Amino acid sequence: MKYIGNKTRLLNFISESMDNFGVCKNGIFIDLFAGTNSVAKHFKNKGYKVITNDFMTYSYIFSKVLIELNEMPKFIKLNGLDEALNLLNKEHYLKGYVYENYAPGGKFNRQYFSDKNAMRIDFIREKIQQWLRENIIDENEFLVLLVSLIDAADFVANISGTYGAYLKIWRSMALKDIKLLPPNITNNHLNNKSFQLDSNAFVRELSGDIVYIDPPYNHRQYAPNFHFLESLAVWDKQELKGKGGLRDYKHQKSLYCQKGKAMEVFSDLISNIQSQYIILSYNNEGIIPREHILKTLNAIGQVKEYTTHYRRFRTEKNHEKRQYKQCDDKTIEHLFIVKK
Structure with missing residues (x-):
């Protein structure tokens, strides 16, 4: 599935960075923004107990099947x-x-x-x-x-x-x-769980050994895209709007896609996570400045940053609301790992 922020091609980079940092190789792995579940499934296959969360119903349904089910x-x-x-x-x-x-x-x-x-x-x-x-x-x-x-x-x-x-x-x-x-469906013989909650509320309720965060990083909301x-997934047969036939998605708008709100909700998220390790994937073209990310993470523990070049997910040309910082098809993926 083509998907904004899909990490399938970055799984080796994420695993190798975790090994380099010395992240524990078992325990509870929480994926806060599961999306296509590629990261969650990767770590399920590595033997972690996996807990997923995503606010979109289709992602939650995929988690219920690919992560919760073992047979x-x-x-x-x-x-x-x-x-x-x-x-x-x-x-x-x-x-x-x-x-x-x-x-x-x-x-x-x-x-x-x-x-x-x-x-x-x-x-x-x-x-x-x-x-x-x-x-x-x-x-x-x-x-x-x-x-x-x-x-x-x-x-x-x-x-x-x-x-x-x-x-x-x-x-x-x-x-x-x-x-x-x-x-x-793969079997890791563990009691994996899936949730469909607001991420900032979720971290106040559940804890794990590793929390992986891959939030939306630009203005493109997932619900309309x-x-x-x-x-x-929902099959509520809504009356759709406009030429493109959009659903009503007011209740599914993410503050991480709003420039005036993203830093605030990110800081709130990080300050309330209950885990030994935090792993954050973020793009160099993201709304939240790298300086703010480092300041927020350094306030809670030891931080190391890893980077790799990555082919961007591009479905549109430059326009008033979307100006790519690099003119080619390469972008930089940052992986921040924190030990509290």
Whole structure:
């Protein structure tokens, strides 16, 4: 999944920096802004007990499956997961919410999905909801199928990286038929947990050995940029707004994306974390100045900073609200590690 701030290609850098610093190799690892769960899953596979948090529903659902579950549910009433996916991957169609709001043949003539894929998404989403309602599947089985659908839908979406806008010309992947695949669930034999809370409230309630922080770093709010994923996860069928078909996201705005608020909420977060180690990922083009980060972290413990060059996540050109500090496609990722 393309995602703002996705750390998949930085996992080795993060692990090597932690080893260099001497961070403990077991215990409780908390990921405060889980996103795609790539970091959380990496450290689950390394044997940590993992606790995740993210305010977006789709991220929370991915955490419930990829982090909390240690084995695939049995899908007994459907004769196993493979048979469940076979049933859903058959070519059944429904002109429903996704078709009307996200496809060119729908009422609003949007081009996020082909008509065919939109109708397939509608059928599958309604079918798994029906199976849950009729007790054909349980909650965990439902979440596994929902993760599979969200992942498959994102793969055939006609976007450049986010759902801030759809493409006017069809990308080749968007014209492929949607196909659900099983999520990759790994077992670390530990009681991992997932939460959907405000991060600053979360740290006041839970503690761990390591807290990993990867907050939003620029003005781009996650809720409008990934609105379709949230709609598919929540399935509340909101009336959408504007040309792009945005959800109402007032309650999901992050203060970390607001220049006038980011430093204040960051300082509050750091001062209330209960852990031996704090690990912060932040970009050199972020809203919070490096000097403020270092001042805040140095106030609570021993700090070491690591950096690496990284290909930026770019879906837009320079404009009034977004001026890239470097003209090429490379940016600098900072990793701050603190021991209290």
